[in-house]
Amino acid sequence: MTALWSLGLSLAVPLLSLTLLLASLRRYLIPRRSLAQRLRVLAKLGYTSPHIRIVGFFHPYCNAGGGGERVLWTALACMQRAMKGEAVVFVVYTGDVGHGKASKEQILAKVKSRFDITLSPSTLHFIPLENRWLVEDSTYPRLTLLGQSFGSVLLALEGLIGPEGCVPDVWIDTMGYAFAYPLVKYLCRIPVASYTHYPTISTDMLHRVSSRLSTHTNSTLIASSRALSALKLAYYVVFARVYSWSLRKAGVVWVNSSWTRGHVEGLIGAKREEEEEDKEGEVLLDNGEESSTTKLRQRRTLTKAEPAIAAAAPPRTPKIPSTSPRIRLLYPPCDTVHLSSLPLSTSSRIGLSEPIIIISLAQFRPEKEHSTQLHALAFLLSSPTLSPTLKARVKLVCAGSVRNEADAQRVEALRALARELGVEDKVEFVVNAGYAEICEWMGKASVGLHTMVDEHFGITVVEFQAAGLIPLAHASAGPLLDILLPSPSGTPTGFLAASASSPTSSLPGSFAAQLEYIVSLPEDEQDQIREAARRNAQERFSVRRFEEGWMSGWREVLGEKEGW
Template sequence: MASAIALLCLLLTGVVGIVVFTAYTNKLARRSAQARHAIIENLGISTTSNPQFIGYFHPYCNAGGGGERVLWTAIAATQRAHPNCISLVYTGDVNVTKEQIMDQVEARFDISLDPKSLHFVFLKNRRLVEDAAWPRFTLLGQSLGSMFLAWEALSQVIPDLYIDSMGYAFTFHVVAWITKGSIPMGAYVHYPTISTDMLARVKARKVGHTNSGDVAGSLLLSIGKTWYYCFLMYHYSLALSRPSFIMANSSWTKNHVDAILSHSDPVMNVMHFLNPLFALRLFATMLKRSKDLHTESTTTRREAKIVYPPCDTREMVQFSLDKRERIILSIAQFRPEKDHPAQLRAFAQLLADHPSYTSGSTSVKLFLLGGARNEDDHARVQALRDLAEELDITPHVQFIVNASYPEMLGWLAMASIGLSTMVDEHFGINVVEFMAAGVIPVTHASGGPLHDIVVPLDGEATGFHARDPQSFANAMHAVLSMNQSEELAMRTRARTWAVSAFAEERFVEGWEAAWKGWVQ
């Protein structure tokens, strides 16, 4: 009897919850309709044209990195090919205006946008997806924070197509719940939130960017973190199962995304289905109150499609391939995963191995160009300056923060070597830019630079790969000591491959093919 009463109470609670939630989502839909009408009027568009709204979830749209180039190239292409579409950008850049963002896009990427079909939805709680907000259980905290941010976004205006262009897969749950599964969703994945490599690294107790020495050195902590990662992997797989289409920026990313989509964990399956909330979701499904509230039962798994990021090489291919200065150039946002400390250590090793590179006509300098999005990034720049001082290489290193696009081009036209030390770099637009500009790349032997970009052309090398400070130093020395004909031949091969394989036109074709069938 008691069990029957408990079940009845559970069902009644579920019914009340569904009624309240349905009323709330209906209210959001009405509010969104009013917001859409106001946006159309504000942009000066005829209300009879029935424009389609494409929403891009990109909280750091003004950061100026490779992910932002993808966003703005996609929007510019959409504006040209589909004038009846309005691009909504959900961003946390609340301290700048629409005009300032557009000016930054043109200055950084040389991309012109039409303000008449572009609208920004500003989000006040972006701090919830920043590292600093979650000193412990960072990935879980950021995932939950992104869900709150998605709610903030759609509570203002709901699009006809939702695209996560920055890697916040858990937002798909919120979009599906709020819209009752009525709008298609898509993803452009630059880098998986959690990968099989990360899980394997923790299980093997290997120290890395995502696994500190304290954790790797403790069996108990490693077991705990393994369970934590298994939990995240399982639910990340569920989230990635929701979108209608998934684009990946490289073969490395595609392989990991496909592995995540097919991921299964028997223990997590049992825990998931025994969760009391599952009964409510099942009951809601039986009442047909939602089209997609039980993604966990989906048996058909999608595969990601490779759409290489856009690389505007038009100006870079005009740079001369000879008479380069002895400059080693790094172009990467000042984020932890870019591993700038490894660049400084590799450069210090190079100078230690070859003291002649510190002065005179053979002297070499390292220039680090990168975007700093917030106080944490600026703090990292200061920490790098301190490390350069500690390594006694400060006179030979220069930091250039938030450089403009023309300034970046100027350095690309002068540099001899392009340095990238990120482990498992998902793609590496900066590496493509190096090659197109005639800068010989020296990259980490992993991810996109290894498998997609710095690959042989006609059996001949287009650059170098390395794994540790000594091998990076050896590779840089190999470039600096090349004779003129060898150097020119490698620069030519690198440029030829970059321009043919990663042209902006190819990205636009892939992007169009992925999404255009999902809106009227």
């Protein structure tokens, strides 16, 4: 009994201290600093009145140049246009500005170069986050998720009350740092909205740990130990419960894909917006054969041929907690207008003797599986069934951005792997290229390659479609469930490579088989696929559709803030 009392006391003291600290911050420090900081930020934009509304975007890596950044800048540009003339300004909390880092002008120039998005500097201010290292995975060799999540709370606190911080009127997180939401909502008493690209933790992660599968998020050391796996699973379960509690503090949660929506709903339970139109048809795998994952998706899809079954089925929406946010499925925006101006026909892309370019477009991060691309190319070039003429013409272009020194070292490791595999002369790395150069490459490439497993959405796959390429992606998550769906006529809009189904097969081998099938297709069949793919991107993933969905959700956010 004495031991239990001592344990309870040891836990109660820090919890009580934390509660008192937060209460003091809310009552004294936040109100006192808020007005002074607000006036300072507004003065930098030329305003003298404190009665200007401030909308804050929390995006510590706003200058990374990836798909998440396209969402940020498209949403911000849309709001600037829609609210022009109103007493509203926007701030972006980021670690990309500050001492010796990029300037506001440099960031806006990169946004224009990379995404062809124009932002008004007169109503936009950047708040530096000097301690961004708090959310970097390299800071936490162990318990990475916990460390980054706790670090995001401290980083948000720096943005709110730090030396150059500012408390906004609305907090919009476009990177998914949900653990900061309770802090923002209760400490600052302002609405919180979130665009969630992928959940910090998912049931897939729990499954991999419980199944003891070795991945880049589950080391071989842990996967090989029953005790360590059990311990990590318990840690994940507790983490998931705290994460779901934090995520519920957002009033509106936009999600970027059906995969993300399913995981978020499974974690928190939420009211779903209007269902998407039923997805019918098959996705081609393994040279036209239907995969087990495709069959699973089809079984989960309600079709017009199954009304009686649907009527008799129990409700699938989980019980809705009273505090759950509304989940809005909002696909990321794609520049379908500009990309659709690129050549469409196969003959306009590759002549009789020009290279058949397979392009990859992704940040050089571990989960993007660039090594799989190099191994797939090696398999393709060693295939006994691919004609020597096609082998001589195939070329892989790996284009993407490098965020830091770790990414730069990753590129050098990939160059070394290409030399080791004997495909160095068949690979070109295009690093940190501007938007115009990327479009030029996509205009002359034939196939778009994306190898990430469980890519939550896959905006580059949509870009491939709009640009007239034939996409090839892994048969999971966004590409499987949302993007590479057949056209109404049954024409494929891209292809999928399944994971290894036996010990003797491999994922690179699966990609290589699909690549061989694609490049060997007759020109007229390729043209039909390119046309169907472009139409799919234009109709479902345009900037216009994103802006409509964003502003609809924004109006709901405004409903939580009196006086707006």
